[in-house]
Amino acid sequence: MAVKQIGNKWTKTHLLKSVLWFLLHFIIFLFIAATLLLWDRMSQIGEYMNERGADYLYAIFCVLLLVVIMYVYFFVEDKTMLMNGKNISLLFTVLDVYLVLACLLGYKVSIYARPVALVAMLMFVLVGRREAIFLNIISALLIFVIDTFAMSEAEVSTKECYSSLIIAFSAGMFAIFFAGKARTRFSVILIGIGIVIPMDIIIFLLGLSKLVESGVAMETVTESPMLSIVTEMGFGLFGGVLSAFIFLFILPIFEGIFNRLTVFRLRELTSSDARILKKLKAEAPGTYNHSMMVAQLAEASAAAIGENVDYARAAAMYHDVGKLHYPEHFTENQGDYNLHDELTPELSADIIRSHANDGYVLIRSHRLPEFLADVAVQHHGTMPIRYFYAKALKMTDGELNIEDFSYMGPKPQTKLAAIIMICDAAEAAVRAVNARKPEEAEKAIRAIIEERMDLEQFSECDVTMADLTKIRHALVNALTGVYHHRIKYPNIKYRRTENGTRGESE
Numbered sequence: 001m002a003v004k005q006i007g008n009k010w011t012k013t014h015l016l017k018s019v020l021w022f023l024l025h026f027i028i029f030l031f032i033a034a035t036l037l038l039w040d041r042m043s044q045i046g047e048y049m050n051e052r053g054a055d056y057l058y059a060i061f062c063v064l065l066l067v068v069i070m071y072v073y074f075f076v077e078d079k080t081m082l083m084n085g086k087n088i089s090l091l092f093t094v095l096d097v098y099l100v101l102a103c104l105l106g107y108k109v110s111i112y113a114r115p116v117a118l119v120a121m122l123m124f125v126l127v128g129r130r131e132a133i134f135l136n137i138i139s140a141l142l143i144f145v146i147d148t149f150a151m152s153e154a155e156v157s158t159k160e161c162y163s164s165l166i167i168a169f170s171a172g173m174f175a176i177f178f179a180g181k182a183r184t185r186f187s188v189i190l191i192g193i194g195i196v197i198p199m200d201i202i203i204f205l206l207g208l209s210k211l212v213e214s215g216v217a218m219e220t221v222t223e224s225p226m227l228s229i230v231t232e233m234g235f236g237l238f239g240g241v242l243s244a245f246i247f248l249f250i251l252p253i254f255e256g257i258f259n260r261l262t263v264f265r266l267r268e269l270t271s272s273d274a275r276i277l278k279k280l281k282a283e284a285p286g287t288y289n290h291s292m293m294v295a296q297l298a299e300a301s302a303a304a305i306g307e308n309v310d311y312a313r314a315a316a317m318y319h320d321v322g323k324l325h326y327p328e329h330f331t332e333n334q335g336d337y338n339l340h341d342e343l344t345p346e347l348s349a350d351i352i353r354s355h356a357n358d359g360y361v362l363i364r365s366h367r368l369p370e371f372l373a374d375v376a377v378q379h380h381g382t383m384p385i386r387y388f389y390a391k392a393l394k395m396t397d398g399e400l401n402i403e404d405f406s407y408m409g410p411k412p413q414t415k416l417a418a419i420i421m422i423c424d425a426a427e428a429a430v431r432a433v434n435a436r437k438p439e440e441a442e443k444a445i446r447a448i449i450e451e452r453m454d455l456e457q458f459s460e461c462d463v464t465m466a467d468l469t470k471i472r473h474a475l476v477n478a479l480t481g482v483y484h485h486r487i488k489y490p491n492i493k494y495r496r497t498e499n500g501t502r503g504e505s506e
C-alpha cells in the first residue's frame with residue numbers, strides 16, 4: 001500500500017481547488033460515458049436526445065450523486081486525498097479506465113467479460129484498503145447506472161444489470177481481501193482466477209433461472225442453452241483473469257504518473273539488482289551486509305509498533321548508501337589498515353558525518369522515493385561521533401566544541417526514521433559486544449535507546465514511550481534469534497539391537 005502523505009493544514013484554497021478538480025473530472029467522466037454510449041448514433045444525436053432526455057437527466061444526476069458522495073467521504077475520512085490534485089486525478093483516472101473497459105467489453109463482448117476487480121486492486125495497492133473498499137462500491141454503482149441507461153441499446157436484461165452489479169461488488173471485495181497477500185505477479189493472477197468462483201456461480205444460477213423463466217423444463221434442456229451458460233461462465237473467467245493482467249500492465253504506469261509507491265515498487269527497490277544496492281554490494285560489502293542486518297531488525301521493530309514493514313525494510317537498506325563516497329573510511333569495510341590513523345580527528349569526523357547528507361543527495365539524484373532520502377539524512381540525528389571526539393580530547397588541552405564532532409541532523413522526523421536510528425545502533429552494538437544472551441541484548445538496547453532519549457533525538461517525531469518499549473522487546477527477540485546460542489544436545493550413542501535401534505546417553 002502507498003504511504004499516506006503528511007499534509008499541511010486544510011484551507012479554503014484546498015476546498016475550492018478540490019471541488020473544482022472533482023467537477024472537472026465529473027465532466028470528463030460524463031464525456032467519456034456519452035462518447036462510448038452514443039458513438040454509433042452521432043448522426044441522429046438531436047433526435048435521440050429528444051427521445052431520451054429524461055433518461056439522460058436521470059443518469060447524469062445519479063453519476064453526480066455518486067461523485068458528491070465520493071467527495072464527502074474523502075472530506076470526512078481523509079482530507080489528504082483532496083489536498084493534492086494528483087490524488088483526485090488518480091481516483092478518477094482509475095474510474096475512467098474501468099468505465100472504458102466496462103463499456104467496450106460489456107456491450108461488445110459480454111457483460112460478464114469486464115475486468116470487475118480492476119478498480120479494487122488498483123486502489124488497494126496505490127492508495128489503501130479503506131479507499132479500495134469505498135471506490136469498489138462507487139465503481140460498481142456507476143457502471144450499474146450506465147448499464148441501466150444503456151439497457152435498451154445494448155440488449156442487456158434487467159436481471160443481467162443487477163447480477164452484474166453484485167458480481168462487480170463481490171469480485172472487488174474478494175480481490176481486496178486477498179490482495180494484501182499478493183507479493184508476486186503470479187499471486188495476482190491467482191487472485192484473478194480465485195475471484196471468478198463466486199462470479200461463475202452467480203452467472204450459472206442466473207442462466208438456469210433464465211431457462212426456467214423462458215419455459216424450458218430442466219429435463220428437456222438441450223445442449224445449446226447449457227452451452228450459452230457455459231460460454232457466459234467462460235466470459236466470467238476471462239473477466240477475472242483480465243482484471244489481473246490489466247492490473248499488472250497498468251500499475252507501473254500509474255506508479256510513474258501519480259508518483260505512488262507500492263509494495264511491488266518497494267520490492268524492486270530492495271532487490272539486490274537495484275542500482276545503488278548493487279553498487280553498495282560491490283564497493284562497500286561491509287556496509288551492504290550491515291544494511292541487510294538492520295533491515296531484519298527494522299522489519300521486526302516496525303511490525304511491533306504497527307508501522308509499514310515494507311517501508312522499514314527499504315529505509316534500512318538505503319540508510320547508509322552515503323558511505324559509497326568514502327567506503328574504506330568506515331570500519332565495516334576496512335581490512336587491517338585504518339585510513340583514519342593518517343587523519344586528524346576533525347577531518348575523520350567530517351568524513352564520517354557527511355555520509356548522512358551524501359546519502360540524501362545520492363537517493364534524490366537517483367529519483368528514488370523521498371522517504372528513503374529523509375531516513376538517510378536523519379538516521380544519526382545530531383548524535384556525537386564519540387570515537388573521534390574522544391580521540392580529539394586526548395590530543396588537546398583546550399576546549400573542544402562537541403558540535404564539530406556531531407552529526408548535523410535533522411533529528412528523526414518520523415517513527416520510521418526513529419526505528420532505523422535505533423536498529424542501526426543496535427546492529428553495530430551487537431557486533432561489538434557479546435550481546436547474544438537475552439539479558440545482554442536487553443542491556444545493550446536499553447542503553448542505546450536511553451542515550452538517544454537523553455540527547456533528545458526523538459523530540460521531533462511522534463514515537464511514544466510505549467513504542468520504544470515495544471521496539472526494545474522486538475529487537476531483543478530478533479537479535480537473540482539471529483545470534484542465538486546453539487542448543488546443547490545431549491550426546492546419545494545409537495546402536496542396533498535385535499529389537500531395533502536404541503539410543504543410550506553417553
Ligand SMILES: [Fe+2]
Nearest residue numbers: 319320379380
Ligand atoms: Fe549511518
Ligand SMILES: [Fe+2]
Nearest residue numbers: 290319320424
Ligand atoms: Fe548504519
